[in-house]
Amino acid sequence: MSTFAAITISGLALGAVYFLVASGLSLIYGLMGVLNFAHGAFLTVGAFAGWALAVHLSAAGGGAGWVLTAIAAACAGAAVAALTELLLIRPLYGRPVGQILVTIGLDLALVGLLLGAFGSSSRAIPVPAWLSGVTAVGAERIPNGDFVALGTGLATLAALTWFLRQTRYGLIIRAGAENRDMVRALGIDVGRAFTLVFTIGGAAAGLAGLLNAVVFNSALTDPGQGDELLIFAFIVVVIGGLGSIAGSAAAALLVGLVQVYVGFYAGTGASLAQLSNISVVLLLVVVLLVRPRGLLGRAA
Amino acid sequence: MTATPAAAVIEAQDLNVSIGGSHILQDVSLAVPKGGVTALIGRNGVGKTTTLRALIGLAPSTGSRTMAGQDVTGWPVHRIIRLGVGYVPEDRDVFTRLTVKENLRLAQTARNAGYDRVYRLFPELDQRGRQLAGTLSGGQQQMLAIARVLLHSKPLLLVDEPTKGLSPRYVTQVVEVLKEVSQTETILLVEQNVHVVRELASRVIVLDHGQVVHTGDAADLDSDAARRLLGVSL
Numbered sequence: 001m002s003t004f005a006a007i008t009i010s011g012l013a014l015g016a017v018y019f020l021v022a023s024g025l026s027l028i029y030g031l032m033g034v035l036n037f038a039h040g041a042f043l044t045v046g047a048f049a050g051w052a053l054a055v056h057l058s059a060a061g062g063g064a065g066w067v068l069t070a071i072a073a074a075c076a077g078a079a080v081a082a083l084t085e086l087l088l089i090r091p092l093y094g095r096p097v098g099q100i101l102v103t104i105g106l107d108l109a110l111v112g113l114l115l116g117a118f119g120s121s122s123r124a125i126p127v128p129a130w131l132s133g134v135t136a137v138g139a140e141r142i143p144n145g146d147f148v149a150l151g152t153g154l155a156t157l158a159a160l161t162w163f164l165r166q167t168r169y170g171l172i173i174r175a176g177a178e179n180r181d182m183v184r185a186l187g188i189d190v191g192r193a194f195t196l197v198f199t200i201g202g203a204a205a206g207l208a209g210l211l212n213a214v215v216f217n218s219a220l221t222d223p224g225q226g227d228e229l230l231i232f233a234f235i236v237v238v239i240g241g242l243g244s245i246a247g248s249a250a251a252a253l254l255v256g257l258v259q260v261y262v263g264f265y266a267g268t269g270a271s272l273a274q275l276s277n278i279s280v281v282l283l284l285v286v287v288l289l290v291r292p293r294g295l296l297g298r299a300a
Numbered sequence: 301m302t303a304t305p306a307a308a309v310i311e312a313q314d315l316n317v318s319i320g321g322s323h324i325l326q327d328v329s330l331a332v333p334k335g336g337v338t339a340l341i342g343r344n345g346v347g348k349t350t351t352l353r354a355l356i357g358l359a360p361s362t363g364s365r366t367m368a369g370q371d372v373t374g375w376p377v378h379r380i381i382r383l384g385v386g387y388v389p390e391d392r393d394v395f396t397r398l399t400v401k402e403n404l405r406l407a408q409t410a411r412n413a414g415y416d417r418v419y420r421l422f423p424e425l426d427q428r429g430r431q432l433a434g435t436l437s438g439g440q441q442q443m444l445a446i447a448r449v450l451l452h453s454k455p456l457l458l459v460d461e462p463t464k465g466l467s468p469r470y471v472t473q474v475v476e477v478l479k480e481v482s483q484t485e486t487i488l489l490v491e492q493n494v495h496v497v498r499e500l501a502s503r504v505i506v507l508d509h510g511q512v513v514h515t516g517d518a519a520d521l522d523s524d525a526a527r528r529l530l531g532v533s534l
Contacts, residue, residue, distance in 0.1 A: 185358060
């Protein structure tokens, strides 16, 4: 296996993490029209919940311990997201500016709470040896974390696709993204779908927080982790097309690949390292100029 | 004040709707008696569609609404609908990115849905089940919009301009379907086509400038009244 193939896997894995964050953002915007700036905080809460359980389980045991840790991260993200929708977003239906302000405020408050409780220093998440190890593929050594991230992203995409295509709530969400009032006029309580979408988005974000820390941040998490990733997730959602899950998946992989390729080939100097981030912004600009509604977004 | 028929399926008192600074409905009071078709008519822009939307809570309004004897004022839309209202909106509002079957499945709220009835009335929908609703013609979309509310038996159907923009073939089909449905369900019909109104409705409520200006039997809507209230000749 060539070096190019190895960094491609790394880029796809990074894209998978972006997809986990962006899918929730995209679903929430698609159905509810809410730009959720607290999504980064859901991610951080998930990572900290994973860290807390992994420490408790003593190095996350083996595979079962890691699975429990991942479930805890997803559940924590889901719980915070569900409470956010029920307590803060629901009273602000039809008031988009209020929703934006309250999600920004919540993000600041949650990050502040985590800073107050745990300080600003990074926390090391104990991971099992197999997860921090590498697998030799030909001459290259691929981190096992890349495979886990990629597998989780693909599984999430498959599960979301199945949910949206095959279940009644999926049908409600797809219809609600097109015309919420008409869904209500069929006697359907769209509010439940709103809560469910927030919960699903929060679960994916929580899982992304844990994976991002473990795979791309040397198993370290800190309260600022979510907000850093959120910026890229927003870029992914815009490139993919607001409200499109398939678009988010394609854009996430594209952004991950561009970031990793540029990061690898631009060199390792401090200023050159920023090129990978700048390249993502340039990609956003190009996509918006060529296709303003994003890769798979629908015309307004 | 409108006199309340003995068995009103839905009733509104002093409905007021203001949107963007325009006072669209002004103290509208009406009652729809059980059975048959009541037509809500008037010139363009007098508030007919807004009245339907306000009755089910889709347009924010003041005033009171009663359905099947229950005060539903302030209820969310889905709760009012679940009391037994079917709503066919003016622009059909089918879900264009869902298939015909998915549109119907979305409207199915219980196991015993009347697909047989729907497909008997609109055989085309059965043949086009896998087609995206957005690719249907206007007439086919209207069929789908009506079919959605016929999956379950509902005491009241609110049907807004069902023949608007349709070819004569589909107008005939829609009228026949509504005629059959009105044998078992009450229909409040908004319609611009006076000939359709005369064919279907037994009672009319006329709106003008956001107010009810006439209520009575459709048969009494003679040429003079139609010209005066609707601006059309019969």
